[in-house]
Amino acid sequence: MLRRSFLIALPAFFVPVVVQAHSPWGQYVVYRQKHLLVLSTRDDAASYPYSKRLVEAINKGAPEASARPARAINLDRAYNLLRSDQFQFALLSRGNVEAMRSAGGPFNGKPAVDLKTIYKFDDLEFVVRADFPNNLVSIVTDAVLSNIASLPGALRPEDVLELPNLHAGARQAIQHQ
Secondary structure: OHHHHHHHHHHHHOOOOOOOOOOOHHHHHHHHHHOOEEEEEOOOOOHHHHHHHHHHHHHHHOHHHOOEEEEEOOHHHHHHHHHOOOOOEEEEEHHHHHHHHHOOHHHOOOOOOOEEEEEEEOOEEEEEEOOOOHHHHHHHHHHHHHOHHHOOOEOOHHHHOOOOOEOHHHHHHHHOO
């Protein structure tokens, strides 16, 4: 009986302490800073398999990029990651890119995301946030161009130069090829 009374009274002697555990989120920020992550989505079926090929090509041409594919659960999550500058690069179907750029379709009423094209592969567009530095986009574009033979459906560089939303860094790399 005395033991039971002691156990009941025991919590009264302890002051609540906030326990902080190690959060993986800080490490994820560092991971995103160390790797060029190419975002795709599950519901944009062609984007993820092709992003693996694209990442391989980038790593061959610019190993310092340490590119990795990343896949969002759906297009809405990809939109939020790009809009909030948590991701800078994405490979998505042209229609999805246009919907993000124009705040149309599933993003009607939401802010537009200013995405610029780096390269185009059939219906897939490799895009980057417009505010990403020209010199770094130029390096990524050079890596793509140096391994273009391994990327099926890649437009000819001359055709990419005609795209209306081409990033200035990509334009520079293609013109100096």
